[in-house]
Amino acid sequence: MPPDRSTKRNECIALGKEIDLSRIKMAPCTRCSKSGFGNECTAPRDKSLSRCGRCTKNGKTCDIREVNRMPTVRDWESVDAQIQRLEDEADEALAKVLRANKQKKLLYARKQRMIAAGLNFLEELDAAEELERKEKERERNEQREKEAARLAALPIPTASDPFPDLVLDPAFLETLSGDPEMWATLGFGDGTPEVPPSTG
Structure with a gap:
């Protein structure tokens, strides 16, 4: 019990x-x-x-x-060994922290270089686009100047010669010479316009 x-x-x-x-x-x-x-x-x-x-x-x-109880030599050695182990672990941990910080700084520096490279690329791209825009604008201006020069070179119409650039084909006029009424309607009076002599 x-x-x-x-x-x-x-x-x-x-x-x-x-x-x-x-x-x-x-x-x-x-x-x-x-x-x-x-x-x-x-x-x-x-x-x-x-x-x-x-x-x-x-x-x-x-x-x-x-x-x-009175500590023995083995007790002291055991404690010292544990202290040394902890110190080694602390040193190793500190070394890892230092390596990590160094790697972090390198990565930050690399990141800044990447940012700078990206900005430089954008600036170069903007410059190329601006150059292309100016080139197209220059071509348009040249085209407008050529067109203006061409128009300025054209003869000015007058009352007696409303179509100064109009060159009539003599052969074509001969086919129409038999229709005085049409020519009168076009403003050539009562007769057919004189056909210029053929240079052929």
């Missing part, structure tokens, strides 16, 4: 009180230190017993002997 819970609790309290009577004060165990029970614990006189009075009363495990 398992012991009654209340009986076990009473026994733990009584045992803890006996440990407190030993008055062997030590640095607090981990549990008491975290719980804020002061700066010391009472340990049993028997060094093989590893519970302080307070942990015994509460029925908890305790590491008072481990906390208060």
Whole structure:
């Protein structure tokens, strides 16, 4: 039959009180230190017993002997090795950060060069388009000037010669010479216009 819970609790309290009577004060165990029970614990006189009075009363495990034992050379070496490992990890992490920052600066510089190249390309494209526009405008102006010169070279019509540029083919006029009424309608009076002699 398992012991009654209340009986076990009473026994733990009584045992803890006996440990407190030993008055062997030590640095607090981990549990008491975290719980804020002061700066010391009472340990049993028997060094093989590893519970302080307070942990015994509460029925908890305790590491008072481990906390208060004399560190060995191996303990120091273990702690030093852990410190060195953490320092190495910190150095490696710092080196990674420095490499990352350097790479980031290089990428930022590359980005700025890409932006500059893009702007230069746009400026060159704008310049080429402007040059093409001016060339087309120059060609249009030349065409307008040629047309204006051609029109200026044309003879000016007069009342006696309303069609100064009109050159009639003699052979064509001969075919129409038999129709005086048509010529009168065209303004040549009562007769057929004189056919210029053929130069052929």
